[in-house]
Amino acid sequence: MAAEKIYTMDECSALLKIKKRTLYELTRLRKISHFKIGKENHFTQADIDEYIKANHIPSERDIKRTAVAYCAAKPLPI
Numbered sequence: 350m351a352a353e354k355i356y357t358m359d360e361c362s363a364l365l366k367i368k369k370r371t372l373y374e375l376t377r378l379r380k381i382s383h384f385k386i387g388k389e390n391h392f393t394q395a396d397i398d399e400y401i402k403a404n405h406i407p408s409e410r411d412i413k414r415t416a417v418a419y420c421a422a423k424p425l426p427i
Contacts, residue, residue, distance in 0.1 A: 356392045364397060375400075 362369045373390075375381045382396040407415075 353393050353395065356394070356397065358390055361392045361397060365400075 356364065358369055358372055362372045365372070372381070376383050376390050381392070381400040383390045383392050385391070
């Protein structure tokens with residue numbers, strides 16, 4: 350099994366395209382999972398993916414698709 354890539358603060362902020370200061374705030378508020386090695390914060394790819402997924406804003410098409418699937422699964426009683 351291959352080891353998961355570990356990202357530093359600099360790498361993670363570049364990957365997410367946010368300022369390092371913003372990333373520090375996200376870790377302080379526990380909005381993104383991370384771990385420490387010594388005094389430095391680090392992130393796994395799973396941490397980053399989870400943060401992105403949690404902050405995903407669905408498009409109108411996604412909402413309609415979800416609504417159609419829901420209505421198909423739960424038809425109105427006649």
